[in-house]
Amino acid sequence: MTSETLRIDGERGALFASDGPTLSVRDLRVHFPITSGFLIRRQTGAVKAVDGVSFDIAPGETLGLVGESGSGKTTTGRAILQLQRPTAGSVEFGGVDLTGVSAKKMRPFRSEMQIIFQDPYGSLNPRMSAGRIIGEPLTVHGLAGDKDQRRDRVAELLERVGMNPAMMNRYPHEFSGGQRQRIGIARALAGEPSFIVCDEPVSALDVSIQAQILNLLSDLQSEFNISYLFIAHDLSVVRHISDRVAVMYLGKIMELAPSAELYENPTHPYTRALMSAVPIPDPLIERQRERIVLAGDMPSPINPPSGCVFRTRCPIATDECAEIVPELSDHGNGHAVACIKV
Amino acid sequence: MLEVCGLATRFSTAEGYVQAVDGVSFHIDEGETLALVGESGCGKSVTSLSVMRLVPSPPGEITAGSVLFEGRDLRGISEREMRRVRGGSIGMIFQEPMTSLNPVLTIGRQITEALELHLALKGRAARDRAVEILSRVGLPDPSRRFDDYPHHLSGGQRQRAMIAMAISCNPKLLIADEATTALDVTIQAQILELLQSLCEEFRMALLIITHNLGVVARYAQRVAVMYAGRIIESGTADEIYSGPRHPYTKGLLSSVPRLDAAASTRLTSIEGEIPDLANLPEGCAFAPRCRWAVDRCRVEPPALVSPNGGHQAACWEQDRISEDHSAEHGRS
Ligand SMILES: Nc1ncnc2c1ncn2[C@@H]1O[C@H](COP(=O)(O)OP(=O)(O)O)[C@@H](O)[C@H]1O
Ligand SMILES: Nc1ncnc2c1ncn2[C@@H]1O[C@H](COP(=O)(O)OP(=O)(O)O)[C@@H](O)[C@H]1O
Ligand SMILES: [Mg+2]
Ligand SMILES: [Mg+2]
Numbered sequence: 070m071t072s073e074t075l076r077i078d079g080e081r082g083a084l085f086a087s088d089g090p091t092l093s094v095r096d097l098r099v100h101f102p103i104t105s106g107f108l109i110r111r112q113t114g115a116v117k118a119v120d121g122v123s124f125d126i127a128p129g130e131t132l133g134l135v136g137e138s139g140s141g142k143t144t145t146g147r148a149i150l151q152l153q154r155p156t157a158g159s160v161e162f163g164g165v166d167l168t169g170v171s172a173k174k175m176r177p178f179r180s181e182m183q184i185i186f187q188d189p190y191g192s193l194n195p196r197m198s199a200g201r202i203i204g205e206p207l208t209v210h211g212l213a214g215d216k217d218q219r220r221d222r223v224a225e226l227l228e229r230v231g232m233n234p235a236m237m238n239r240y241p242h243e244f245s246g247g248q249r250q251r252i253g254i255a256r257a258l259a260g261e262p263s264f265i266v267c268d269e270p271v272s273a274l275d276v277s278i279q280a281q282i283l284n285l286l287s288d289l290q291s292e293f294n295i296s297y298l299f300i301a302h303d304l305s306v307v308r309h310i311s312d313r314v315a316v317m318y319l320g321k322i323m324e325l326a327p328s329a330e331l332y333e334n335p336t337h338p339y340t341r342a343l344m345s346a347v348p349i350p351d352p353l354i355e356r357q358r359e360r361i362v363l364a365g366d367m368p369s370p371i372n373p374p375s376g377c378v379f380r381t382r383c384p385i386a387t388d389e390c391a392e393i394v395p396e397l398s399d400h401g402n403g404h405a406v407a408c409i410k411v
Numbered sequence: 412m413l414e415v416c417g418l419a420t421r422f423s424t425a426e427g428y429v430q431a432v433d434g435v436s437f438h439i440d441e442g443e444t445l446a447l448v449g450e451s452g453c454g455k456s457v458t459s460l461s462v463m464r465l466v467p468s469p470p471g472e473i474t475a476g477s478v479l480f481e482g483r484d485l486r487g488i489s490e491r492e493m494r495r496v497r498g499g500s501i502g503m504i505f506q507e508p509m510t511s512l513n514p515v516l517t518i519g520r521q522i523t524e525a526l527e528l529h530l531a532l533k534g535r536a537a538r539d540r541a542v543e544i545l546s547r548v549g550l551p552d553p554s555r556r557f558d559d560y561p562h563h564l565s566g567g568q569r570q571r572a573m574i575a576m577a578i579s580c581n582p583k584l585l586i587a588d589e590a591t592t593a594l595d596v597t598i599q600a601q602i603l604e605l606l607q608s609l610c611e612e613f614r615m616a617l618l619i620i621t622h623n624l625g626v627v628a629r630y631a632q633r634v635a636v637m638y639a640g641r642i643i644e645s646g647t648a649d650e651i652y653s654g655p656r657h658p659y660t661k662g663l664l665s666s667v668p669r670l671d672a673a674a675s676t677r678l679t680s681i682e683g684e685i686p687d688l689a690n691l692p693e694g695c696a697f698a699p700r701c702r703w704a705v706d707r708c709r710v711e712p713p714a715l716v717s718p719n720g721g722h723q724a725a726c727w728e729q730d731r732i733s734e735d736h737s738a739e740h741g742r743s
Contacts, residue, residue, distance in 0.1 A: 137595040248684075275451055275622060276663055277681040280679070280681070281680045283678055306668050310668075332671070344670065346599065348626055348628055348629040349625055350652065350664065350669060351652055351669075351671075352628045352629070352648040352652050353653070355628045360604070362597075362600050365549075
């Protein structure tokens with residue numbers, strides 16, 4: 070399969086008239102209201118799941134989004150795809166701000182922007198064969214003509230993700246975790262996307278299968294020039310696959326840098342702690358590594374700390390950190406850090 | 412201190428017997444950390460459950476082997492004696508804390524109960540010790556947590572409460588089965604550092620069961636790698652990581668993305684998937700996925716042998732693999 074077969078639709082190419090980034094996210098906020106009261110429900114607070122996130126993703130680029138569970142990664146991905154309407158901020162895709170767009174106008178973007186989940190089992194309809202699961206987006210988005218063409222296209226997609234096309238008649242429960250993830254990827258590819266949110270796509274897989282899927286995602290990216298937002302809690306995985314990495318904590322980006330730069334020169338105290346907590350599979354190196362052990366857990370996003378949200382666990386925080394909300398500021402080499410102490 | 416010899420456990424299933432653990436042998440010395448590694452379904456949990464005589468039966472059944480702990484074969488003692496061993500001289504922690512926490516007892520009561528049973532501590536003394544242990548595992552506000560029920564705690568806090576219970580009676584051996592797998596890395600680091608300090612302070616032995624090769628590299632002195640119910644390689648952590656002799660171990664090591672790897676290196680993945688235990692191939696179970704396999708591998712299962720000291724591998728072609736690895740990595 071060549072990139073031409075995946076990009077046959079000339080009209081949809083118009084979405085990318087500009088040469089700018091595929092995706093441009095500005096000051097994105099998602100606050101989930103907390104309500105109370107019987108009969109008359111009143112909003113009494115909010116879960117600030119995403120609280121002022123900005124970044125760009127260029128065509129064919131992978132931006133990694135890493136952070137502990139509950140830091141707002143999934144919500145960020147869903148808000149970009151408008152599966153969760155943002156509370157504030159903008160999400161420009163190919164120059165169009167999606168946050169104000171109607172469901173009808175959203176339709177062409179629904180195939181251009183896809184998502185792959187951690188748990189392919191939960192996201193694949195158990196009563197549909199692999200062939201129907203992959204073929205459905207072809208029908209919905211009018212991407213395959215008649216039945217035979219659709220069947221050929223499904224076979225081609227299965228083959229492209231490393232599976233035997235004869236498996237199209239099987240059901241999700243008949244596949245292993247790795248195979249189900251391949252089916253999830255084939256379904257996403259069916260929409261001929263230029264952008265995919267990969268939400269923890271390898272977190273549930275064993276290492277040998279994880280490596281197969283990571284290699285597959287890299288190959289597909291270079292073949293079709295797809296941009297990825299690659300979400301994971303495993304910094305080694307994120308660093309491996311990403312061109313740039315954003316480190317998230319309690320709804321905010323703490324640090325954003327090219328992946329080699331982030332590893333060589335981690336600057337935010339949270340990034341430094343996170344990095345030192347990830348063991349390297351080499352005992353000779355591990356024995357010499359310094360370890361910064363953070364105390365406690367991440368606070369609740371309902372009542373985030375004032376000033377810098379990380380200050381309650383930060384080894385270098387001072388009184389000022391409770392007052393000043395640090396901006397993500399430029400440190401050179403495409404490296405941005407949100408900390409007033411570094 | 413613990414010496415497991417020829418352990419075999421099988422399950423009877425609709426497709427016939429599944430030999431989940433097939434002749435596993437290993438030992439752990441006082442104060443030592445041994446890691447049992449391998450991908451899901453290779454028999455790590457069944458091995459530890461067999462050691463503790465907690466394999467659900469039916470359908471499970473331990474069919475062979477001995478489990479010598481401090482000189483006694485745990486397979487031969489009464490269930491009553493075994494109950495004193497569990498939670499006493501051998502502590503256990505699992506991935507899912509609710510498997511060992513009782514939902515209708517407070518955290519404090521569960522720990523003091525264990526202290527009463529195993530250390531004959533009562534009343535104030537038991538309470539003080541329980542609070543001390545809860546604070547040791549990093550549970551915030553331990554004297555308040557003492558009266559909380561498990562459902563009041565967050566996942567990470569429950570995990571810490573379970574660890575507190577497991578270490579409360581000064582076990583000689585702690586078995587940690589994927590105990591930190593579901594936790595965030597910063598919490599994982601807190602807990603593993605704690606376990607390591609207990610090993611040093613009290614000469615506690617630790618059996619870490621995990622699929623995280625980074626954790627193994629950092630905390631284990633010795634490593635046993637399992638595949639399809641067998642140990643296919645064992646040795647010191649240094650031996651295993653710098654000179655793997657089994658192609659599966661070598662494949663696993665090159666499959667993991669490393670934080671310190673040069674940018675954009677491609678992962679060398681192992682082809683295919685783990686075999687179905689009910690339908691194992693003849694010969695070496697890894698042969699269908701192995702780049703080095705020769706005819707012999709497909710008919711004759713290799714035994715775990717030791718060409719040089721303690722480093723053992725179950726592979727007919729191990730010398731060739733070891734040479735290839737040295738050639739690629741420039742160290743032996
Ligand atoms: N639909 C929702 N309603 C209320 N709170 C939510 C909802 N979805 C997520 N949250 C909360 O938002 C925060 C961020 O969640 P999430 O984006 O899933 O984080 P991550 O993917 O980084 O683990 C968490 O505190 C979570 O409990
Ligand atoms: N209760 C059971 N009934 C049948 N088979 C089981 C049972 N428990 C475990 N097994 C089988 O034993 C094998 C080893 O399982 P396990 O020890 O849990 O693997 P690991 O912990 O390495 O992921 C698996 O293939 C599993 O299917
Ligand atoms: Mg998530
Ligand atoms: Mg297990």
